[in-house]
Amino acid sequence: MKARVDFHIHSCLSPCATLEMSPRTIVARAKVAKLDCIALTDHGCAENLPAFHDACIEANMPCLYGLEATSSEEVHTLCLFDQLEPALEWGRIIYDSIQNFPNDPDRFGLQPIVTVDGDVTGFAEKLLFAATDISFFDLVPMALEAGALCIPSHIDREYLGAVSQLGFLPDLPYDAVEVVSKIPPNAKKWAIIQSSDAHQPDHIGRRFTRIETEHFTVPALRDAFKRHRKP
């Protein structure tokens, strides 16, 4: 099938996202946007993935379990799993390696961990967009080793992407690269994806990727991305 996928969505756990971004709201908006598969990718923390899992199951929405990791150079990178458990495990590794800087909710926003019903069970304590102490050059092989699809985020942005932070796109075995608008000249050897990077409900699906795949598993998507590359 030719699927419409959006693999970059933030929930209320991300300090910069609106509190309306509950897992159920995300799934409902994804249905409206006629998406066939979505991923939740909060900054540096996987703790809203269980509620997201429940919301996707009840709505029969295919999904991936992800997060957006921040390397020590402040390069944002999407890590996407097809199973909840390894995503949670990866989330703990990333959260533990974030610089120890407490969140100030008044300035950065709340970071609530919620259930599928929207009940708040706690708050992530560290500021989630702070950098980890893992270099991008280590982060990519670590994510792949953990079983994730690894996709550098918004590589063409003036900030927090591989090109802006490192000066160039290193030649590493990414599954794809995410572009917002303009494909950097040396990025053509990887599959290009677009995603919404939604931080509020009406942004979900504002950008998405059409991809030919029968399954939304890591191996199937990895193959699909290989075929998706422009010649």
Add this chain to the structure above:
Amino acid sequence: MKVSELNSVGFCCVQNKFEDAEITGGYTSDLLSDVMGNLKDGQVLITIQAHKNTIAVASLSGALAVIFCHGRSVTPDVLEAAADEGIALFSTSDNQFDATVTLAHSLR
């Protein structure tokens, strides 16, 4: 030197809802994790990182103003966040080195 005087040394004010306090110094960095640890109360941040998190980090550190270098575009959400926090924003086509030299000269 007061924040408003940054205009007279060539920095272009793009967000003017701020308290016109005395500048105590400056900090130049493009790595937010470094800014978080080192930017101090009363200082001006010089950077090319023109996004919302920069404003939050500047405000948390008690900085008075941010100067965005290289003519980086400042989006409405950044302007709004800075107005909310009372952080003055300036823009310049200079690079970080030249902007730092200008500010240092003005302060000494």
